[in-house]
Amino acid sequence: MNNSNKNLFPLYEFAVNRAGVGIHAVDHTGRTVIYNDKMKAIEGLELEEVGDRSILELFNFDQEESTLLKVLQSGTEQLNVKQTYWNRKGHEITTINDTYPVFREGELVGAVEIARDVTALERFVLHPLRKNSDPVTFNQVVAASDEMKTVVTTARKASGAKLPVLLIGESGTGKDLIAESIHNELSPANGPFYTLHCHQSDAALIDRLDEDLNMSEPFTLFCERIDLLSISLQQNLFAFLKNSSQPGRQFIASIGDDPVALIAKGSLLKDLYYFFASFTIRISPLRKRKEDILSFVTTYFARRKERFGTSLTGVTKEVEELFLRYDWPGNMRELEFLLDEISSLATTETVITYEMLPLHFRLKSDGMGDTPTQAVDFIVNPEKELMPLDRYLKEAEEYYLQKAMKLHDDNITKTANALGMSRQNLQYRLRKLKNGR
Numbered sequence: 519m520n521n522s523n524k525n526l527f528p529l530y531e532f533a534v535n536r537a538g539v540g541i542h543a544v545d546h547t548g549r550t551v552i553y554n555d556k557m558k559a560i561e562g563l564e565l566e567e568v569g570d571r572s573i574l575e576l577f578n579f580d581q582e583e584s585t586l587l588k589v590l591q592s593g594t595e596q597l598n599v600k601q602t603y604w605n606r607k608g609h610e611i612t613t614i615n616d617t618y619p620v621f622r623e624g625e626l627v628g629a630v631e632i633a634r635d636v637t638a639l640e641r642f643v644l645h646p647l648r649k650n651s652d653p654v655t656f657n658q659v660v661a662a663s664d665e666m667k668t669v670v671t672t673a674r675k676a677s678g679a680k681l682p683v684l685l686i687g688e689s690g691t692g693k694d695l696i697a698e699s700i701h702n703e704l705s706p707a708n709g710p711f712y713t714l715h716c717h718q719s720d721a722a723l724i725d726r727l728d729e730d731l732n733m734s735e736p737f738t739l740f741c742e743r744i745d746l747l748s749i750s751l752q753q754n755l756f757a758f759l760k761n762s763s764q765p766g767r768q769f770i771a772s773i774g775d776d777p778v779a780l781i782a783k784g785s786l787l788k789d790l791y792y793f794f795a796s797f798t799i800r801i802s803p804l805r806k807r808k809e810d811i812l813s814f815v816t817t818y819f820a821r822r823k824e825r826f827g828t829s830l831t832g833v834t835k836e837v838e839e840l841f842l843r844y845d846w847p848g849n850m851r852e853l854e855f856l857l858d859e860i861s862s863l864a865t866t867e868t869v870i871t872y873e874m875l876p877l878h879f880r881l882k883s884d885g886m887g888d889t890p891t892q893a894v895d896f897i898v899n900p901e902k903e904l905m906p907l908d909r910y911l912k913e914a915e916e917y918y919l920q921k922a923m924k925l926h927d928d929n930i931t932k933t934a935n936a937l938g939m940s941r942q943n944l945q946y947r948l949r950k951l952k953n954g955r
């Protein structure tokens with residue numbers, strides 16, 4: 519690199535890190551050389567995990583899993599590859615990826631992947647309750663489990679109390695749905711329901727609230743995932759709320775994790791937490807209230823039939839059992855997306871069979887039987903049918919990594935050392951197994 523190019527390096531670096539798309543570039547050997555801030559946000563990596571390694575060997579991808587490596591091998595671009603997955607922070611992310619080979623003087627020197635995060639757009643398009651123009655009320659909330667029944671009862675009380683409300687739950691558990699139901703239960707009815715999407719880092723986000731909200735009429739402001747705002751924006755939000763609290767204004771917030779843990783790790787401002795904490799509602803993850811799964815499926819098809827006249831009414835016993843075994847890391851949203859995906863392909867079928875499940879779901883839900891995998895499962899037994907090699911290798915890897923992690927008290931660094939692999943590689947593999955990506 520000549521001197522003038524070197525002088526330009528800080529400018530390139532700045533531009534790459536400020537870009538609104540995720541950028542991941544590898545050189546011709548497959549080594550990561552660029553991994554920008556947006557890509558870290560998409561993958562859910564912490565800055566300190568990347569540290570100085572931001573341009574060196576972040577992951578050791580398996581050949582067949584990485585579009586980047588595929589493009590390196592084939593030398594042809596792959597455009598518009600859509601991926602939906604749950605990143606390591608448990609956030610559901612949908613990206614559309616374009617991956618290009620890069621040539622210099624006819625020689626392949628690397629590949630670049632550009633990922634557009636379309637999560638918000640996807641949610642807007644696919645959100646069935648939003649598609650429905652009816653206001654969202656508690657009637658639309660599926661609550662077969664005792665846990666969810668308690669949530670609904672407490673939320674109804676919250677709308678009577680007219681106090682700020684804090685909703686706590688993993689992504690996709692229905693916080694947004696409950697917030698809007700509280701709003702529509704207020705008596706007398708409130709003005710508009712505004713959602714402040716806190717998934718952004720726009721410095722003027724809070725300053726604009728005064729203009730964006732009509733302060734002369736009653737309203738409900740739902741601050742969705744305040745724990746994703748920077749602390750300085752949380753301070754601005756707290757100042758705004760303190761100055762704007764008055765009768766007729768309902769404030770609701772949501773967070774994705776336990777507030778004590780969030781405050782301890784510096785992701786949640788204590789003052790902001792106390793502002794909302796007067797009425798706290800916890801929504802358990804779907805895996806802890808499995809009664810809601812089949813109830814949601816039934817409601818989903820009934821609603822779909824009513825609106826589109828579709829013929830699907832339910833799932834086979836086999837699928838039912840699979841749904842009950844699977845742990846739904848993306849909670850109700852993941853189930854809803856899956857049903858959307860299947861329904862959009864169905865024609866005259868009346869029940870969803872195992873064969874109609876998309877491959878990505880079959881892969882990640884396979885092997886989630888009640889009996890955990892044991893070492894003996896990997897011995898070739900002439901009395902048992904052989905497993906396909908892919909599945910055998912996947913299960914063996916999962917088994918080995920789980921055992922190794924347990925042996926080292928779930929400490930990533932120690933386990934990675936013992937396995938002779940980088941910490942990043944181990945984290946990548948664990949996350950991949952979890953997401954079934």
Ligand SMILES: Nc1ncnc2c1ncn2[C@@H]1O[C@H](COP(=O)(O)OP(=O)(O)OP(=O)(O)O)[C@@H](O)[C@H]1O
Pocket residue numbers: 645646647658659660661666687688689690691692693694695696742743772774814850851854
């Ligand atoms: N109990 C439920 N009954 C009916 N639909 C539900 C229920 N829980 C969630 N959903 C549906 O699942 C999807 C995700 O819910 P929602 O957006 O409210 O989750 P969230 O907890 O706010 O997620 P995030 O933290 O990612 O914003 C929505 O389409 C919602 O309607």
